Amino acid sequence: MSKKYLPLVATIAVFLALFLVGGSMYRNFLSTLVLGNILADNAFIIIAAIGATFVILSGGIDLSIGSMIGFVGVCMAVLDRMGWHPLATAAVMICFGILYGALQGFIIDYCDIQPFIVTLAGLFLLRGLCFMVTLDSVPIRHDFVDLYASAKIPLPGRGVLRSSAIVMLAALALAIFIAHFTRFGNNVYAIGGDKESARLMGVNVRRTTIGIYAIGGFYSALAGVVYALYTSSGYPLAGSTLELSAIAAVVLGGTLLTGGVGMVAGTLFGGMILGLISTLIIFHGSLNSAWIMISSGVLLFAFIVLHRFLVSSFDLRGTS
Amino acid sequence: MPVWLKAIVQSRAVWPVLALVLILIVAGSVSPNFFEIRIVEGRLFGNLIDILYRAVPTALVALGMAVVIGTRGIDLSVGSIIAIVGAVIVWRIKMGDPHITILFSALAAGILCGMWNGFLVSALRIQPIIATLILMVAGRGIGMLINQLYGGTDPSFESALLQWMSTGSIWLIPTRLILAAGIFLALWLLIRRTALGLFIESVGGNAAASNLAGVKAGLIIFVAYVLSGLLSAWAGVIMTADTHTSDPVSVALYIELDAILAVVIGGGSLAGGRIYLGMTVIGALVIQALTTATLISGLPPEYNLIIKALVVLSVLFLQSANARKAIGSLVSRRAS
Numbered sequence: 134m135s136k137k138y139l140p141l142v143a144t145i146a147v148f149l150a151l152f153l154v155g156g157s158m159y160r161n162f163l164s165t166l167v168l169g170n171i172l173a174d175n176a177f178i179i180i181a182a183i184g185a186t187f188v189i190l191s192g193g194i195d196l197s198i199g200s201m202i203g204f205v206g207v208c209m210a211v212l213d214r215m216g217w218h219p220l221a222t223a224a225v226m227i228c229f230g231i232l233y234g235a236l237q238g239f240i241i242d243y244c245d246i247q248p249f250i251v252t253l254a255g256l257f258l259l260r261g262l263c264f265m266v267t268l269d270s271v272p273i274r275h276d277f278v279d280l281y282a283s284a285k286i287p288l289p290g291r292g293v294l295r296s297s298a299i300v301m302l303a304a305l306a307l308a309i310f311i312a313h314f315t316r317f318g319n320n321v322y323a324i325g326g327d328k329e330s331a332r333l334m335g336v337n338v339r340r341t342t343i344g345i346y347a348i349g350g351f352y353s354a355l356a357g358v359v360y361a362l363y364t365s366s367g368y369p370l371a372g373s374t375l376e377l378s379a380i381a382a383v384v385l386g387g388t389l390l391t392g393g394v395g396m397v398a399g400t401l402f403g404g405m406i407l408g409l410i411s412t413l414i415i416f417h418g419s420l421n422s423a424w425i426m427i428s429s430g431v432l433l434f435a436f437i438v439l440h441r442f443l444v445s446s447f448d449l450r451g452t453s
Numbered sequence: 454m455p456v457w458l459k460a461i462v463q464s465r466a467v468w469p470v471l472a473l474v475l476i477l478i479v480a481g482s483v484s485p486n487f488f489e490i491r492i493v494e495g496r497l498f499g500n501l502i503d504i505l506y507r508a509v510p511t512a513l514v515a516l517g518m519a520v521v522i523g524t525r526g527i528d529l530s531v532g533s534i535i536a537i538v539g540a541v542i543v544w545r546i547k548m549g550d551p552h553i554t555i556l557f558s559a560l561a562a563g564i565l566c567g568m569w570n571g572f573l574v575s576a577l578r579i580q581p582i583i584a585t586l587i588l589m590v591a592g593r594g595i596g597m598l599i600n601q602l603y604g605g606t607d608p609s610f611e612s613a614l615l616q617w618m619s620t621g622s623i624w625l626i627p628t629r630l631i632l633a634a635g636i637f638l639a640l641w642l643l644i645r646r647t648a649l650g651l652f653i654e655s656v657g658g659n660a661a662a663s664n665l666a667g668v669k670a671g672l673i674i675f676v677a678y679v680l681s682g683l684l685s686a687w688a689g690v691i692m693t694a695d696t697h698t699s700d701p702v703s704v705a706l707y708i709e710l711d712a713i714l715a716v717v718i719g720g721g722s723l724a725g726g727r728i729y730l731g732m733t734v735i736g737a738l739v740i741q742a743l744t745t746a747t748l749i750s751g752l753p754p755e756y757n758l759i760i761k762a763l764v765v766l767s768v769l770f771l772q773s774a775n776a777r778k779a780i781g782s783l784v785s786r787r788a789s
Binding site for chain 1: 775
């Protein structure tokens with residue numbers, strides 16, 4: 134087994150271990166019902182995190198994810214009230230997401246400003262636009278939303294795969310294809326490993342950077358669409374600080390924030406681990422969000438230490 | 454161009470100060486009474502005082518952030534530290550501690566948080582952005598847990614000491630301005646009149662090289678995070694005194710972003726190696742002046758975020774080499 138799969142294996146092992154812990158503590162926990170619900174409930178975080186994976190693989194960061202989810206949500210809700218079909222709005226919003234991401238990527242490369250600052254401005258801008266669109270929570274009422282909520286594929290056992298989970302898995306498949314089977318994907322890894330070397334090897338850094346943030350925008354807009362359909366409403370504060378959950382999911386999934394090392398598939402399990410923690414705490418019956426936050430932090434800490442250990446003992450980053 | 458003019462133009466201070474003056478002029482032209490300062494109940498009042506008054510928490514956090522950024526680090530956990538400090542204050546008040554002890558407990562909580570961050574970054578060598586992300590994610594939860602220590606049903610409180618630090622005044626001047634000036638002076642002396650500032654900048658410039666030169670990089674980085682924790686705790690004390698309550702979920706949301714922004718507007722680079730304390734305060738004032746100007750100009754408060762984003766982007770755009778070159782060639786083509 135290639136050593137680049139080690140972090141992925143570690144992530145999957147932790148996920149399985151947590152799942153078994155849940156199974157030993159609660160009856161009915163080890164079921165496809167719970168698994169299907171975790172997939173559906175966290176679909177939007179995982180979708181956003183998939184986009185963030187590309188950005189982080191390239192050594193950048195995207196803070197505008199949460200605001201994008203909120204903005205897409207309020208636009209879907211307001212346009213729904215004006216009689217648009219949700220699918221049409223979704224298409225428009227995803228195009229907007231791609232363009233917005235591409236613009237961020239262009240500014241980052243052209244002006245040579247840290248991604249942190251540019252996407253931070255992007256965060257403020259989109260959140261401000263949310264408040265301009267509406268200040269209230271707006272419901273989305275459309276036959277399509279009901280259809281979306283009721284559509285499901287039965288799994289063995291009592292579980293079901295809901296529409297959100299299906300969209301998420303399709304998005305994941307697309308991301309794996311882009312990351313591992315295209316030249317663009319190779320370029321992303323190359324830039325994340327060493328930008329200057331990548332440039333010298335003939336990678337078009339500007340075009341790739343724009344592409345990376347466009348993908349980030351695409352996935353966060355898609356996450357916003359899924360979130361809006363899932364909650365069937367738009368709320369201008371929706372998705373606040375969600376970018377951090379997405380980044381946490383990416384880190385838990387085995388991607389290094391320094392760029393160049395990681396796998397898109399790991400992000401799925403990273404997001405599922407976050408979901409599993411809240412499910413465990415909800416099963417416990419306390420519904421204590423304090424403990425959800427703290428255990429996410431503790432787990433993040435454990436993972437980072439594990440990573441440091443893996444990186445230093447197996448030399449994942451090469452001999453640089 | 455005379456030498457003094459050239460010196461001013463080339464000074465890194467000119468753009469942020471110019472931005473601040475511009476914002477104030479625009480605000481003054483929109484609202485005629487903008488620059489009026491009057492005395493009410495033995496205290497100065499007016500928009501300018503208000504900007505200073507409201508900028509204090511952000512400025513304190515930003516000063517700590519400037520030191521951390523000087524080491525090529527970043528501290529995302531400042532908002533969570535403020536949440537924890539708030540919860541500690543209310544918890545100790547409910548336990549009946551004397552209020553001066555509570556002030557010290559609150560500062561100790563901030564120092565403890567800073568030590569945790571510093572330990573992760575300097576001893577475990579975790580990237581600052583993730584190391585502080587841990588406390589950022591967990592910190593508000595810790596604050597909520599502390600609130601549960603006394604039941605958590607009624608987090609509001611009364612305290613003469615904190616009240617005095619929030620709305621009180623000494624010789625017409627609000628207490629917190631004097632307090633902030635004192636903290637700034639102490640920090641400035643610590644950074645600029647001891648070798649610490651030099652060490653921090655050298656570690657931020659090149660940690661390996663300064664280690665070889667005999668500077669204990671790990672210790673310096675640790676101290677930087679502790680300073681940031683302490684300054685955030687001061688901001689937390691003032692913000693908790695303002696609201697008379699502890700609300701770990703929503704207190705100081707996004708303050709880390711404002712603080713980083715203040716450092717960047719003040720000319721600090723996230724690449725580390727430089728600390729500009731005075732300019733950071735100017736950066737915090739620019740942000741607050743922008744907010745106040747938006748509010749009094751009658752625009753809905755929702756526009757504030759958008760205006761902030763656009764101002765930041767245009768400042769950064771003007772500072773970037775590529776954009777300057779493009780604008781320069783455009784201008785010279787026009788001229789010829």
